[in-house]
């Protein structure tokens with residue numbers, strides 16, 4: 575109504591506004607890119623971004639969010655490490671009239687506790703990866719090992735579900751082992767080493783599906799260390815589209831990735847600006863694109879393009 579318009583008129587743009595960003599940490603190349611894009615988008619708009627790195631711990635995120643509320647920030651961006659346990663602190667933000675925008679991961683909480691969520695369709699990402707593998711193996715029998723993301727995170731839950739949907743109805747494909755690699759390169763490598771040992775040095779494995787590229791890059795190293803060829807002896811499919819996976823594709827060591835833009839902040843700031851200007855309610859879910867890349871899609875060019883953007 576009119577009073578809402580009048581009371582929000584002071585927020586004509588984001589310049590000079592203090593906005594808190596509770597980031598998960600720096601577990602992956604994608605995460606590092608998201609952090610740097612968010613900082614540079616904020617700078618472009620003249621936003622005074624207060625950045626808090628939670629080192630993978632929800633309790634640190636909750637502490638940071640309470641700090642932002644106490645400071646009276648104009649808005650809070652949160653990349654939620656896990657899906658559950660947000661209701662209390664988000665209610666505190668709501669009571670303080672501070673809009674919250676979720677970045678890149680979803681939560682299990684009432685939707686009125688956040689203004690909007692900017693993220694990909696993570697079930698779709700998994701489905702695209704699974705459907706790619708179905709096409710790649712044809713009628714061949716294919717035993718798949720899966721490297722899951724952080725336990726309890728929305729991308730780990732949804733990418734698992736989506737992949738299972740993607741391979742459903744194709745009895746020649748089956749997931750024989752599945753374990754978390756916490757979205758990191760080091761754990762991806764370690765868990766893959768275990769899979770290889772358990773499966774006759776890797777001879778029983780046809781493909782590895784990793785919930786992100788960093789774990790795939792770790793798995794590629796483990797496969798090479800075991801004396802097998804990633805990309806041919808064992809197919810490698812993952813999600814993110816970071817420069818390193820394109821480099822692996824150029825080397826013939828990775829087969830497919832589903833791109834996830836690190837620019838979640840651009841749409842988030844646009845939605846926030848409109849909301850603070852005249853109360854415009856954004857879509858509840860702003861969904862970014864999920865595009866498949868394979869070695870046919872100019873991996874060197876894709877690598878160069880991302881490096882040019884500073885990822």
Ligand code: GYE
Pocket residue numbers: 601602603604605678679729757785786787788813814834
């Ligand atoms: O794919 C992964 C990161 O939350 C969707 O988190 C994001 C995921 C991303 O660590 O690399």
